[in-house]
Amino acid sequence: MHTTHYTLIFIKTQNHVLLGYKKRGFGQQKWNGFGGKLEENETISEGAIRELFEESNLVVEKQHLHYMGVVTYDDDVHRRIVYIFSASQVEGDLKESDEMRPQWFEFENIPYHNMWPDSQFWLPLVLNDHHLQARFTYNDYKIYKYNVEQLDVIPDLIHVEA
Numbered sequence: 001m002h003t004t005h006y007t008l009i010f011i012k013t014q015n016h017v018l019l020g021y022k023k024r025g026f027g028q029q030k031w032n033g034f035g036g037k038l039e040e041n042e043t044i045s046e047g048a049i050r051e052l053f054e055e056s057n058l059v060v061e062k063q064h065l066h067y068m069g070v071v072t073y074d075d076d077v078h079r080r081i082v083y084i085f086s087a088s089q090v091e092g093d094l095k096e097s098d099e100m101r102p103q104w105f106e107f108e109n110i111p112y113h114n115m116w117p118d119s120q121f122w123l124p125l126v127l128n129d130h131h132l133q134a135r136f137t138y139n140d141y142k143i144y145k146y147n148v149e150q151l152d153v154i155p156d157l158i159h160v161e162a
């Protein structure tokens with residue numbers, strides 16, 4: 001099976017989260033965190049920082065990046081491994097990009113109906129600062145089976161990259 005690695009970051013305050021409306025490409029017309037494919041010459045954290053900047057113009061420093069866990073998506077031919085981050089301290093001016101239109105949402109008003117259908121099962125954990133590990137199998141754009149686990153310990157990435 002072909003495997004691709006992605007990053008996905010959620011910028012948050014105590015009760016608001018920044019999402020982007022994807023204007024083109026994969027997942028278009030959906031709200032999601034900021035992220036994309038990992039490039040060959042970068043670490044996972046570097047990829048998360050780069051994608052956030054490219055899509056929102058915000059800058060997050062590595063020490064303010066929290067690695068929250070991993071979500072794996074399988075379909076018939078493809079495995080996508082998505083490394084999930086959160087951050088509360090960012091710099092720079094938020095800007096719309098060619099790819100994403102950013103908007104802040106209250107935790108109470110997250111547009112789950114207009115996001116990837118798996119988000120509702122694990123994004124609440126991230127917003128509440130819980131670490132997680134999840135796996136979804138998609139069939140014809142619908143969730144066929146899934147498992148979401150809250151982790152009590154910080155998962156491994158930080159140690160690998162330290």
Ligand SMILES: Nc1nc2c([nH]c(=O)n2[C@H]2C[C@H](O)[C@@H](COP(=O)(O)OP(=O)(O)OP(=O)(O)O)O2)c(=O)[nH]1
Nearest residue numbers: 006007008025026034035036037073082116118119
């Ligand atoms: N919630 C959720 N997020 C997903 C799913 N699949 C998936 O790729 N993502 C995330 C991971 C990435 O952050 C983002 C997709 O990245 P992308 O295709 O825009 O990557 P990219 O910016 O490198 O793309 P490109 O330049 O090659 O067009 O969406 C999913 O099923 N659910």
